[in-house]
Structure formats: C-alpha cells, structure tokens
Amino acid sequence: MSLPASSFWIVHVFGCLVAGALAWGLGVGLQRWLRISHASRNYWLGLWLLAAAPAVIAVALDLWAPAVVPLPAYLPLPLAIDDGVDAGIAARTSALSLPQPALLLAALYLAGVGVALLAQLRGALAVRRVLRASTPVGRTRWPGQACAEEVRRLMNAGIGVRLTAQTVSPFAVSWPQPVIVLPATALERFSDRQLHMVIRHEAAHLLNHDPQRAACMRLAGAVLWFDPFVRLLAARVQMAAELRCDAWALQVDTAAGRDLASAYVDTLRMDHTGGHATMAFAGRRIDDHLLRLRHMLGGDPDRALPLRLRVLFTAMAIAVGGLLASMQAALADPRVPVASSSVGTALHVAVAEPEPLFSSPVPSARVSSHFQDTGGGRKRAHNGMDLAARRGTDVLAPADGIVVAATTQYPGGPRYGTVVVLDHGHGWQTLYAHLDSFDVTPGQQVKAGERIAGIGTTGETTGPHVHVELLRHGQRIDPEPRLR
Known part of the structure; x- marks a missing residue:
C-alpha cells in the first residue's frame, strides 16, 4: 500500500478551489444579470455540483487509473550505497528521517474530514436528543381548526407531528420516520394561521426530500471541508429550498404572508439546536433573513430559468465540469508513493501486500x-x-x-x-x-x-x-x- 504523492494532494486541492470559485463567481454573476430567482433550487444545486463533482471525478480517475495498470505505483530510485559509506549510518539516517510531505498532507486532510464528520455527528445527535424527548400532540391543544386539519392530513400520509419543551426552531426529519418537531411555546405564541403556515412549511421539506438531500450535501461538504465555495453554494441551495417551502405553504392562503413573516421573526428569537440543515429557520446571515421576509411579504420578483436556458446551462456545466476533472486528473500523479521512513515503513508493514513471484535474473550465473x-x-x-x-x-x-x-x-x-x-x-x-x-x-x-x-x-x-x-x-x- 502506498500513499499518493504531494503533487496529488496539491493539484486536487487547488483544482477544487478553482472549480468552486468558477462555479460561485459565474453562478452569482448570471443570477444577478438574468434575475434568476433565489428559489431556483435546481440552478443552485447545479452550481454546487459544478463545484464539487469535478474534484470527486478527478480523484476517482486518478485512484482508479493505476488499478487498471498491471502494476501498482512505483517507488523513487533506491539510494546508492557506495564503498566508503557506512551502512549503519545510512540505516540510522533513514530511521530518523521525518515523514514526507505527502504523508503530512494526507494526515492533515484526513484530520479535517474527521473534524467535519464529528461536527456533523454532534449536530445529528443533538437533533436526535430533541426528537427522543419530544411527545405527540393532543388533538385539543391546537390553536384552531386549520392546524388540526393540516395535522390530520399529515398523519394520514404517515408524517408525525411532535412537541418539544426545548426552545428550538421548528424542523423536520425523515429518519427513522418522517416527523415534524415544534417547540411547545409555538402553540402559545402563534395564531392558528401562523402555526398552519409553519407546519405546511415543514411538510414541504419532507415532500421535497430536503432532509435526504441536505444529509448528502453535508457528507460531501465534510469530504471537501477545505473548499469555502462548496459551503457557500450549499447555503444557497438550502436557502432556495426554504423559499420554495415558504411559497408552498402560502399556496392555500396567499394573504397569510404577513402572518408567516411574523412567525419567522418570532422563531429567530428561539435558541437553535446547532443549526441543523433540516430546520426551517436555520439561516444565520442577516441578508438571508431579509430575503426570506421579502419573499413572504411581496412574493418572488425574479424569474425561473426558461427551458432553453436550463438545457444550455446544463450542457455548459457538463462540458466545463468534464474539462476541469480531466485537467485535474492529468496534472495530479498519484503513482509516486511515500518514500521509506520510519512512519512510512510502519504503514507498509501494517498492510498485508502480495509478493511478486521472482525468478533468477541470470539463471546460468x-x-x-x-x-x-x-x-x-x-x-x-x-x-x-x-x-x-x-x-x-x-x-x-x-x-x-x-x-x-x-x-x-x-x-x-x-x-x-x-x-x-x-x-x-x-x-x-x-x-x-x-x-x-x-x-x-x-x-x-x-x-x-x-x-x-x-x-x-x-x-x-x-x-x-x-x-x-x-x-x-x-x-x-x-x-x-x-x-x-
């Protein structure tokens, strides 16, 4: 077993950042120029894929390509041990050599992935604790008929609604079963109309499979933890999902925008369980809050992408993504493993590797x-x-x-x-x-x-x-x- 060379890590990190910057810059520029709606989730999701997919494809190509070659990666040239060089000194020097840059880069990357995954696990456990401590809602506790009817329809569709005593913003989870969790204070502070809109908003997340999508994006974000553009685009995708759910909630009552906006402002005062991506009110930037309030109160002033532009942008994204992935794969050479060192040798010895079947190089000698x-x-x-x-x-x-x-x-x-x-x-x-x-x-x-x-x-x-x-x-x- 051998680790990829330093060039592999450097080229792929740089390639990820270039793809992310390109996707972010072009995406934001086109969105402003063409007045594309912030609620166009597929548009932002396509940009996120343009930022993340080329790197993943390039790494897969580099790691898969040596596997189809009959021989694995080759090592650097052996150090010449000539007459006059003390073998003991050479051995001691090799044993005391520091880990090579490739090993350090691999350790740094894996440490970053580990920290990101632990942060995700911490958030998931926090949500799980809130969910386990929540309780079903009695039918007589709803503030009005609209909420009671909405909850009844959801329960018939297999979606549960539960209350928690903790001061969290409302959120929805899809596993182990679809559930909407509301803070108990919402029943006291929200009117029937407000709570009806909030419940419909969370139900829209479940109908659009947003919790599953958000979970996949968080895992990809942990793998690409060093790329800020992937995080920025992921936030735009989540914002688009929130705006779509707001619009879906208001379909049954177009005059309830002010009530939903008031409920939204009220929930901003509630404590969060850690900013879980499935929560309806997980936005933290003031611009995001203002954007949602404008959409609730005045509707969506921008447009969705016409079909011809969607086809054009999809073709361009595939072409650009393929070009970036192929360039990364060509520039990065994973087939130069870590040279011998005390750490590297220990790594090699720890993995059982096949030994070639040798024969004599000069049978008659x-x-x-x-x-x-x-x-x-x-x-x-x-x-x-x-x-x-x-x-x-x-x-x-x-x-x-x-x-x-x-x-x-x-x-x-x-x-x-x-x-x-x-x-x-x-x-x-x-x-x-x-x-x-x-x-x-x-x-x-x-x-x-x-x-x-x-x-x-x-x-x-x-x-x-x-x-x-x-x-x-x-x-x-x-x-x-x-x-x-």
Missing part, C-alpha cells in the same frame, strides 16, 4: 558474492549479491515490472556503472549494476523473463558480473532466497 559479505577487502557489508558470467550474458527481468531507471550515470553511485532499476509493485524493487548495456527505457513495462540488459564491467569491478539488490519499501534485503 554463479554467485560470486553474497549479501552482507565483508571479505575481499570490503570497507563495509555487501548490500546485494554478485552474479558472475561472461560479458554480454542476458540479464532478465525476474518478475513483471516497470523500468524506473536505465542509465550510465546512476545518481549518487558512480561506482555502480551502468544501472537498471525495476519496480515490481507493492513496494518491491530490484537494482542491477555494472551492466555492459541495457535494452529498456524508463517508464517501460517489462515481463518476467524479458531481457533488460547484458552483464558487463562498468563502474568499479574486478571482472564481468552483475551486482543485484532487492529492496522492499526502500529497505535492502537478501536477494538470494528469492532470485536464485
């Missing part, structure tokens, strides 16, 4: 030097095994792999001579040094048994052989049990 050998005038323990054979003898890929290096100037290892490095997936790599030549190029996929190079004498060597190293998550291990 003899082992002239073993792993950890210290003889022959060596300054330190040998970090691989040497396979001796005639110059030009084929060196074969011991397993399927991706060529990550094929060079005559290996970084940090001039004594290695000509080098080929293969990545076999799941943290396994093999390195071949002192080659005479190579037949592969970086990025090329090779199959087990395919010739990759020929044995040579390049670099610092006493005779033709290939120096073979086997690494697992950046740590050198004895290659002989697996490659002979």
Whole structure:
C-alpha cells in the first residue's frame, strides 16, 4: 500500500478551489444579470455540483487509473550505497528521517474530514436528543381548526407531528420516520394561521426530500471541508429550498404572508439546536433573513430559468465540469508513493501486500558474492549479491515490472556503472549494476523473463558480473532466497 504523492494532494486541492470559485463567481454573476430567482433550487444545486463533482471525478480517475495498470505505483530510485559509506549510518539516517510531505498532507486532510464528520455527528445527535424527548400532540391543544386539519392530513400520509419543551426552531426529519418537531411555546405564541403556515412549511421539506438531500450535501461538504465555495453554494441551495417551502405553504392562503413573516421573526428569537440543515429557520446571515421576509411579504420578483436556458446551462456545466476533472486528473500523479521512513515503513508493514513471484535474473550465473559479505577487502557489508558470467550474458527481468531507471550515470553511485532499476509493485524493487548495456527505457513495462540488459564491467569491478539488490519499501534485503 502506498500513499499518493504531494503533487496529488496539491493539484486536487487547488483544482477544487478553482472549480468552486468558477462555479460561485459565474453562478452569482448570471443570477444577478438574468434575475434568476433565489428559489431556483435546481440552478443552485447545479452550481454546487459544478463545484464539487469535478474534484470527486478527478480523484476517482486518478485512484482508479493505476488499478487498471498491471502494476501498482512505483517507488523513487533506491539510494546508492557506495564503498566508503557506512551502512549503519545510512540505516540510522533513514530511521530518523521525518515523514514526507505527502504523508503530512494526507494526515492533515484526513484530520479535517474527521473534524467535519464529528461536527456533523454532534449536530445529528443533538437533533436526535430533541426528537427522543419530544411527545405527540393532543388533538385539543391546537390553536384552531386549520392546524388540526393540516395535522390530520399529515398523519394520514404517515408524517408525525411532535412537541418539544426545548426552545428550538421548528424542523423536520425523515429518519427513522418522517416527523415534524415544534417547540411547545409555538402553540402559545402563534395564531392558528401562523402555526398552519409553519407546519405546511415543514411538510414541504419532507415532500421535497430536503432532509435526504441536505444529509448528502453535508457528507460531501465534510469530504471537501477545505473548499469555502462548496459551503457557500450549499447555503444557497438550502436557502432556495426554504423559499420554495415558504411559497408552498402560502399556496392555500396567499394573504397569510404577513402572518408567516411574523412567525419567522418570532422563531429567530428561539435558541437553535446547532443549526441543523433540516430546520426551517436555520439561516444565520442577516441578508438571508431579509430575503426570506421579502419573499413572504411581496412574493418572488425574479424569474425561473426558461427551458432553453436550463438545457444550455446544463450542457455548459457538463462540458466545463468534464474539462476541469480531466485537467485535474492529468496534472495530479498519484503513482509516486511515500518514500521509506520510519512512519512510512510502519504503514507498509501494517498492510498485508502480495509478493511478486521472482525468478533468477541470470539463471546460468554463479554467485560470486553474497549479501552482507565483508571479505575481499570490503570497507563495509555487501548490500546485494554478485552474479558472475561472461560479458554480454542476458540479464532478465525476474518478475513483471516497470523500468524506473536505465542509465550510465546512476545518481549518487558512480561506482555502480551502468544501472537498471525495476519496480515490481507493492513496494518491491530490484537494482542491477555494472551492466555492459541495457535494452529498456524508463517508464517501460517489462515481463518476467524479458531481457533488460547484458552483464558487463562498468563502474568499479574486478571482472564481468552483475551486482543485484532487492529492496522492499526502500529497505535492502537478501536477494538470494528469492532470485536464485
């Protein structure tokens, strides 16, 4: 298992912010220019999708694309351990290295998601506590006939109405069953006409499936917690839903706008349970309150989008969203995992990963030097095994792999001579040094048994052989049990 590289996190966060800013800026600008109604929920929901969907699609493409490639993500080049470098010092340096930026970015993102989900859970539990403490309403407690008839119709439709002693604004929930919860003070403070409008408003939320929609948007908002534009557009979607429910409540009594506005102002004085998105009066910005009051008192002065504009905007949103998603997926490269570190190694070890089925890279060769050998005038323990054979003898890929290096100037290892490095997936790599030549190029996929190079004498060597190293998550291990 490997974590995406730093570029993956940076590109996708930046891409999310660009898509969100574009959706917000264009959406607000077009809404003002064309005088699109604030109650056009589908318009604002489309903009919210334009802000959120490209990022989700791009991440899915990046994470899915490596899965269809025969080999998983490849690791960075192994550090060259040349003569004169103390292996113990190198090992201690690796063990003390700090977590890489990719790991820190992943931890920061997951921490943000965790905090956002905990906040959502806290709000849901608060609403649940209010719901569990609520009680059914007796038929004789309603202030008038209009409320009693509305509640009776709702109960026949399977929607319950309950009272709570807590000073909360009215709200509706759809799970585990559809219920409208009213504060007990509403029966004392509201007239029959006012309470009738409030109940119809909450019933409209349930009929429009707003609680389910709001829950899905909150989960998406937790995943995209770092994007303020997604939150702004989600608030606009919720405001559109509130305005639509206000209009639906007033359909049966168009002259009750002043009564609904008065009830709305009165509920603003009540305490909230935490701003749950299903509440009818969850708005917090003064502009939102004024907008709702204007719609209640004067109706909706703006227009809904004509069909031809809806089709045009939908096509444009799909095209722009697809372009943004493809650009993000192309720029972000998730296939460079976290390099070896004390934290990274622990992460790898904690996950059971398959081991490639290796074969010998030079079946006809003899082992002239073993792993950890210290003889022959060596300054330190040998970090691989040497396979001796005639110059030009084929060196074969011991397993399927991706060529990550094929060079005559290996970084940090001039004594290695000509080098080929293969990545076999799941943290396994093999390195071949002192080659005479190579037949592969970086990025090329090779199959087990395919010739990759020929044995040579390049670099610092006493005779033709290939120096073979086997690494697992950046740590050198004895290659002989697996490659002979």
